Amino acid sequence: xxxxxxxxxxxxxxxxxxxxxxxxxxxxxxxxxxxxxxxxxxxxxxxxxxxxxxxxxxxxxxxxxxxxxxxxxxxxxxxxxxxxxxxxxxxxxxxxxxxxxxxxxxxxxxxxxxxxxxxxxxxxxxxxxxxxxxx
Numbered sequence: 863x864x865x866x867x868x869x870x871x872x873x874x875x876x877x878x879x880x881x882x883x884x885x886x887x888x889x890x891x892x893x894x895x896x897x898x899x900x901x902x903x904x905x906x907x908x909x910x911x912x913x914x915x916x917x918x919x920x921x922x923x924x925x926x927x928x929x930x931x932x933x934x935x936x937x938x939x940x941x942x943x944x945x946x947x948x949x950x951x952x953x954x955x956x957x958x959x960x961x962x963x964x965x966x967x968x969x970x971x972x973x974x975x976x977x978x979x980x981x982x983x984x985x986x987x988x989x990x991x992x993x994x995x996x997x
Contacts, residue, residue: 864882864884864885864888864990864994865994866994866995866997868882868884868885868994869990869991869993869994870991870994872885872888872889872987873982873987873991876970876973876974876978879978879981880905886902886906888986888987888990889902889977889978889981890902890903891986892977892980892981892984892986892987893977893981895986896977896980898977899938900931900938900939900940901940901969901972901973901977902973903931903938904927904931904938904940904965904966904969905966905969905970905973907923907927907930907931908927908962908963908965908966910923911923911924911927911959911962912959912960912962914959920957920958920959921957924953924954924957924961924962925954925957927962928950928951928954932947932950932951932962932965933947933951934947940965940969941969941972942965942968942969943968946964946965946968947965949964950962950965
């Protein structure tokens with residue numbers, strides 16, 4: 863069970879929710895019920911990718927993220943426009959730390975404007991909020 867302050871903070875902004883590991887897990891569970899957990903998983907993969915410093919690791923991670931989330935018919939294909947998708951594909955031969963930023967921003971916007979408001983209204987979040995307030 864998450865601390866009361868955390869559960870309440872999740873309702874303040876998507877950033878607050880994503881800054882908390884428990885919040886990420888709860889949000890992922892919610893997104894799984896909507897068959898859209900790939901959005902969060904992609905966003906988190908991009909956050910980890912941005913912290914990578916070794917060029918070898920950057921190249922490996924970029925190819926993995928592309929194969930898992932970006933390429934057409936990827937196992938967890940995210941919903942981005944073809945221009946962004948193609949730009950990422952072209953950068954795979956020499957990926958740089960920010961090559962997923964545009965796609966990550968698009969997915970963040972999708973979560974913030976679509977998934978997150980539904981999460982706040984969901985029975986899952988409302989039940990956690992109720993439990994937290996009773997502590």
